[in-house]
Amino acid sequence: MAPTASGEDGSKPFVEEMREVAMKLHTKDQAREGEKEPQAPPVAKWEPSVEGYLRFLVDSKLVFQTLEAIVERSAVPWYAEFRNTGLERSEALKKDLEWFRQQGHTIPEPSPPGTTYATLLEELSEKDPQAFICHFYNVYFAHTAGGQMIGKKVSEKILDKKELEFYKWEGNLSQLLQNVRNKLNQVASSWSREEKDHCLEETEKSFAYSGGLLRHIFT
Secondary structure (H helix, E strand, O other), X not given: OOOOOOOOOOOOOHHHHHHHHHHHOOEOOOOOOOOEOOOOOOHHHOXXXXXXXXXXXXXXXXXXXXXXXXXXXXXXXXXXXXXXXXXXXXXXXXXXXXXXXXXOOOOOOOOHHHHHHHHHHHHHHHHXXXXXXXXXXXXXXXXXXXXXXXXXXXXXXXXXXXXXXXXXXXXXXXXXXXXXXXXXXXXXXXXXXXXXXXXXXXXXXXXXXXXXXXXXHHO
16 A cells, blocks of 8 residues: 555645645634634524524535445546545434434425535536545535534534534544545545645635535524
C-alpha cells in the first residue's frame, strides 16, 4: 500500500488541504480559522421547530442514501474504496424518522434542497469524480463535527435532550474518520495538481448545498 500520510514530494496530505479550505469557509462562530461572515444566526440563538427539523432529517437521509448508493455502484472504480466506512448515516436516519412517526409526527417528503443536492451528487459522480469527492468529504466530516454540535443544541431545545441515532456511530469515530482520511489521501495521490485544485474549488459549492439543508432548522 502506498504512503498515505503525505505526497511523494513530502507535501502535506491532500485531506489536510481539504480541511484548510473548508475551515476558511466557516465563520468565527464555527471555527477558530473561520473567515466567512455569518449568513445565519449562531446556533445558540436558533429557535428550531420539530417540523423544520424533520425536513432537515428527511433531506439529509436522501443525501446520505445517494452517497451510499453511488459508492456501492462505483461508476468510477476507486469509489469502492469508500464503501462500508462506518460513517454511513441513512439507516440511522431511517430509525430516527420511525421514532418521530411513532411520536405522532407526519414525516414529510424530501424537499427541493435535498432533491436538488441528490441530483447534483449523481451527476458529479458520473462526470466529475474530483468534485464528487469534495462533496463526499465535506458531507461526512462536517456531520461528525459541527453536525453533532447542532444536533445537541436542537435536542436540548425541542427533544428533551434525546440523542438521535443520526449522531451515534458504532466503534471509535476518530478511527473511522482516520481510515477515510487515509483512503482519500491514497486516492488523491494519483491525481494531478490540477485535479486536486479542482476538487478544492468545489468546497464552497458543497457548503452552499449543505447550508440549504441546515436552513430548514432555523427558518
